[in-house]
Amino acid sequence: MSREEISVRQWQEQFKAGAFNSSDIHTQCTAGWYDWFCQDHALAGRLKKIGRVVIGITDPFILDNYYVWFKNNCPMSGPLYDDARFEPLEGERNGKYFLVSLDSPHERAKWSLFTERYGFDAPEFDCRNIREMVQYVNGMGQELAQGVQPGFLQEKQAVVSYLLQHNGAPPHAVYREGPHLYSYYQGRRSPLSKRLLAAYTPETLPPETGGKNLEQVGGIYVFGDGAAAPAPQKIVQKGAKRKAGPER
Numbered sequence: 001m002s003r004e005e006i007s008v009r010q011w012q013e014q015f016k017a018g019a020f021n022s023s024d025i026h027t028q029c030t031a032g033w034y035d036w037f038c039q040d041h042a043l044a045g046r047l048k049k050i051g052r053v054v055i056g057i058t059d060p061f062i063l064d065n066y067y068v069w070f071k072n073n074c075p076m077s078g079p080l081y082d083d084a085r086f087e088p089l090e091g092e093r094n095g096k097y098f099l100v101s102l103d104s105p106h107e108r109a110k111w112s113l114f115t116e117r118y119g120f121d122a123p124e125f126d127c128r129n130i131r132e133m134v135q136y137v138n139g140m141g142q143e144l145a146q147g148v149q150p151g152f153l154q155e156k157q158a159v160v161s162y163l164l165q166h167n168g169a170p171p172h173a174v175y176r177e178g179p180h181l182y183s184y185y186q187g188r189r190s191p192l193s194k195r196l197l198a199a200y201t202p203e204t205l206p207p208e209t210g211g212k213n214l215e216q217v218g219g220i221y222v223f224g225d226g227a228a229a230p231a232p233q234k235i236v237q238k239g240a241k242r243k244a245g246p247e248r
Contacts, residue, residue, distance in 0.1 A: 007089060009063040012055055020047060036072035038080050046072065050082040053100045053111070056134030059141030065089055078105025096144050098124075100133060113137065117153060122173040152176060155198040158220035159184070162196065165217075166224070180204060197223040 006014075011032070014020065020031040023044040033043050047070065054068050066086045073081050083101040087093065098115040101107065109126035111133040118124035125136050143150060156174055159182050163171045171184040180199045199205050202214055202221050214221045 005067040005089060007064050008054060008057055008066050008068055008086070011068055012057070012063075015051060015055065020044070020051075032067075032069040034069050034071060037074035038072050043072070046070075046082050050084050050100075050102050052130050053084055053102075053133055053137070056130060057137060058134075059138040061141045061145040062086070062137070065145075073101075073104070075105055079103070081105065094147075098137075098140075100137070115140075117149065118156065121171075122175045124176065151200065154218065155180065155220055156182065158198050158217040158222050159196050161217045162198075162215060162222045162224065194224070 015031075020027060021044065022028075023041045025040055025043075028040075028043040028047065031043075031047055033047070036043060038046065050070060057063060065088060067089050069085050069087075071083050071085065073083065075081070081102060081104045083099045083104075085099040086097065088096050093116060095115075095117040098113060101112045101114070103110060104112060107123065107126060109123075110128055111130065112123040112126040113133065113136065114120050115124045125133075127133055127136070142148070156176075159174055160170055163169075163174075163184060163186070167186055169186070172187050174182055174184045177183050177195075180197050182196050182198060184194055184196065186194075197205050198220050200220060205214075205221065205223055214223050216222075
């Protein structure tokens with residue numbers, strides 16, 4: 001069932017007016033559900049939960065230049081989970097597409113943000129609560145509007161190149177743990193992740209590096225101490241056309 005693509009701002013207005021309260025399929029498709037595995041009558045309740053991330057958006061660029069749609073996912077193992085997918089209303093994605101998942105059994109935190117610019121191997125950001133998530137998404141607004149590429153994108157690429165050189169294969173996933181700090185899993189079944197630091201200048205890195213064992217990769221200094229990173233946990237850090245989005 002097709003629907004008119006409306007801005008995030010218009011979606012918020014209609015949601016607050018109760019336009020999506022009814023559990024009938026027509027209403028829920030109008031709200032933005034595109035694919036689901038749960039029972040039809042469950043969509044309205046699920047919308048109220050995942051819709052919190054849409055309601056929390058205040059950045060004018062995202063409000064007026066994006067539309068949102070929703071997917072209920074069925075993983076190979078674990079419970080069903082939902083995500084909200086944000087796409088530009090006009091033009092090509094050009095790295096501006098992003099999605100927010102809620103309670104995915106694949107991920108280590110309750111809320112996870114995947115962006116086209118960071119890649120879909122791991123979240124660009126994940127956190128424990130909706131307040132942190134909407135704060136981060138709103139903080140992306142000006143970057144998306146101006147086409148700004150945050151420095152951590154180059155840091156991540158340097159980390160990937162470093163690991164490819166040292167391990168002979170690209171990592172399965174690279175996670176942001178905080179400023180200049182990354183962890184990775186070399187393979188899907190790796191029991192432990194490893195920790196790396198990356199920055200434009202050695203002085204930016206923590207004193208623990210001692211300025212030693214640094215390698216420069218694409219203009220970025222990378223320090224790999226070989227230590228196991230902390231066990232995956234919920235963290236706090238800053239910051240397709242339909243059915244064509246990445247599947248996890």
